[in-house]
Amino acid sequence: MGKTCQLVMGPAGSGKSTYCSTMVTHCQSMKRSIHLVNLDPAAEYFEYEPTIDIKNLITLEEVMQQLNYGPNGGLIYCLEYLLENLDWFENELQDYDDDNLIIDCPWWTVCIGWDTEYVEYIYWILNLYKTVPNFSLESCIPHLNVMTKMDLIDENDPELERFFSADTSLLLEDANASTRPDFHNLNQALVRLIDEYSMVNLIPLNIKDEDSIQYLLSHIDNAIQYGEDLEPKEVVDEIEDDE
Numbered sequence: 257m258g259k260t261c262q263l264v265m266g267p268a269g270s271g272k273s274t275y276c277s278t279m280v281t282h283c284q285s286m287k288r289s290i291h292l293v294n295l296d297p298a299a300e301y302f303e304y305e306p307t308i309d310i311k312n313l314i315t316l317e318e319v320m321q322q323l324n325y326g327p328n329g330g331l332i333y334c335l336e337y338l339l340e341n342l343d344w345f346e347n348e349l350q351d352y353d354d355d356n357l358i359i360d361c362p363w364w365t366v367c368i369g370w371d372t373e374y375v376e377y378i379y380w381i382l383n384l385y386k387t388v389p390n391f392s393l394e395s396c397i398p399h400l401n402v403m404t405k406m407d408l409i410d411e412n413d414p415e416l417e418r419f420f421s422a423d424t425s426l427l428l429e430d431a432n433a434s435t436r437p438d439f440h441n442l443n444q445a446l447v448r449l450i451d452e453y454s455m456v457n458l459i460p461l462n463i464k465d466e467d468s469i470q471y472l473l474s475h476i477d478n479a480i481q482y483g484e485d486l487e488p489k490e491v492v493d494e495i496e497d498d499e
């Protein structure tokens with residue numbers, strides 16, 4: 257019934273792993289199946305044991321010790337190693353080919369960007385699952401930008417509104433003011449693209465507020481059309497589930 261996937265990407269320390277744990281807890285409380293996948297070879301601590309863990313294939317520590325690499329070179333080496341061993345990943349995924357995954361990606365996926373072989377593996381996952389990347393900025397697949405750590409700031413601050421629903425007409429005005437008139441059609445097209453794919457909108461996430469977690473999950477469900485292929489549940493099943 258599943259076969260959906262959240263690719264969680266973002267800068268170092270932005271809260272990816274915390275988000276994954278929060279979402280696993282939330283889904284479990286709803287009796288919704290979800291499996292955590294760790295693709296960070298440097299990850300040290302998990303609130304939930306990952307169902308699939310790149311550290312069973314390779315760890316940053318091993319690479320640094322055995323090959324004498326520094327942390328950055330070591331991480332790139334781990335990525336290349338993963339790409340050369342996608343059959344390992346495919347094999348691990350075998351038992352979950354009809355399930356829902358949440359993939360905790362390492363922060364450096366953001367730095368590497370979309371121009372390298374990393375794309376190869378993202379698209380490989382995209383082919384297997386209905387996927388919604390979180391935090392990423394790729395325009396041709398549905399994605400969500402999430403503003404984490406909302407528990408640390410005042411959610412009623414009126415200034416926040418411009419981050420959550422950015423006014424692209426201001427962007428267009430700015431772009432037009434700094435470019436020649438023959439660029440204005442291009443500016444307009446870019447702004448339309450940004451609008452259509454919600455590229456500058458952010459969804460707030462307060463991990464201490466169940467409504468906020470559910471609100472984000474409903475956006476994710478919408479993006480991956482979660483549940484469209486679910487069979488209606490019999491009342492009898494629900495009673496059995498509750499026992």
Ligand SMILES: Nc1nc2c(ncn2[C@@H]2O[C@H](COP(=O)(O)OP(=O)(O)OP(=O)(O)O)[C@@H](O)[C@H]2O)c(=O)[nH]1
Binds near residue numbers: 407463
């Ligand atoms: N208050 C608060 N702290 C958070 C939240 N999310 C993460 N943190 C804290 O921010 C720090 C980094 O969080 P992680 O979840 O490890 O971030 P990450 O993006 O997985 O980090 P890397 O894997 O190292 O790139 C930790 O100390 C977390 O406890 C949040 O929503 N609220």
Ligand SMILES: [Mg+2]
Binds near residue numbers: 272273274299
């Ligand atoms: Mg992490």
